[in-house]
Amino acid sequence: MMLIEMPFHPLIVHFPIGFLVLSGIMYLLSIFVRKDYLMKAGLLALVLGALAAGAAVITGDMAEDLAKPRGVAHEMVEDHELFGLICAWAFGILAVWGIFRQKRFIQVEKIAFVVLLLACVSMLLATGHLGGKMVFEQGVGAVQDSAKESASANAGVDEVDED
Numbered sequence: 001m002m003l004i005e006m007p008f009h010p011l012i013v014h015f016p017i018g019f020l021v022l023s024g025i026m027y028l029l030s031i032f033v034r035k036d037y038l039m040k041a042g043l044l045a046l047v048l049g050a051l052a053a054g055a056a057v058i059t060g061d062m063a064e065d066l067a068k069p070r071g072v073a074h075e076m077v078e079d080h081e082l083f084g085l086i087c088a089w090a091f092g093i094l095a096v097w098g099i100f101r102q103k104r105f106i107q108v109e110k111i112a113f114v115v116l117l118l119a120c121v122s123m124l125l126a127t128g129h130l131g132g133k134m135v136f137e138q139g140v141g142a143v144q145d146s147a148k149e150s151a152s153a154n155a156g157v158d159e160v161d162e163d
Contacts, residue, residue, distance in 0.1 A: 009063035013056045017128055019049030022089060024121040027114045043098045046117070050095040053088040053124075060084055076134045083127040090120045 026042030064077055094117055105113065 007063050009056065010060040010069065012052065012059045013128070016049045016052035016056050016088075016091075017124060019045045019052055020121055020124055023049055024114075024118050027117055031114060039102060043095075043102055046091065046098055047095045050088070050091040053084075053091050057084055057088045072148070074129060080130045080134060083130065085109060087120060087124045087127055087136060088121075090116075094120065 023042045023045035026038050026045060030038035030042060060081060064081065094113070097113065101109065101113075
C-alpha cells in the first residue's frame with residue numbers, strides 16, 4: 001500500500017476537535033476567572049487547533065478521493081467538506097485576531113471573540129457529527145472485512161480434503 005493511499009483523515013481529525021474545544025473552554029473560563037494563563041492557554045490551543053484544522057482539510061480531500069462516495073453519501077461528503085473548510089478558515093481568522101489583539105482586548109471585544117469562537121466550536125462539532133454519520137451510517141471510507149470478502153469470493157469452490 002502506498003503512503004498516499006493510507007486514510008490519514010481519521011487519524012488527524014481529532015486533534016483540531018480537541019484543541020479547539022479546549023480553546024473555547026479556556027476562553028470562556030477567562031471571562032469569569034480573570035487569570036492571564038487561561039487566555040494564553042486558550043490562544044495556544046486555538047493556534048494549534050487552527051493548524052490542525054488545515055491538516056484535517058487536506059487529509060479530508062485525500063480521503064474523499066480514496067472513498068469515492070455515491071448518492072446520499074456523496075452529498076453528505078460535500079456538506080462535510082464545505083463545513084470543514086468554513087471552520088478551518090474561521091478558526092484561522094480567530095487565531096490571527098487572537099495573536100494580534102489578545103493583550104489589548106477590551107472586555108466587549110473579548111466577549112465578542114469568545115461568542116464567535118464558541119459559535120465556531122459548535123459548527124465544528126456539527127461537522128464532526130456529520131463525518132461520523134457518513135462513516136457509521138453510510139459506510140463512507142469503511143474498510144470491508146477481508147474474511148467476509150474471502151468467503152464470498154470462494155463461495156462456490158469446494159474444499160479438498162487431504163487425508
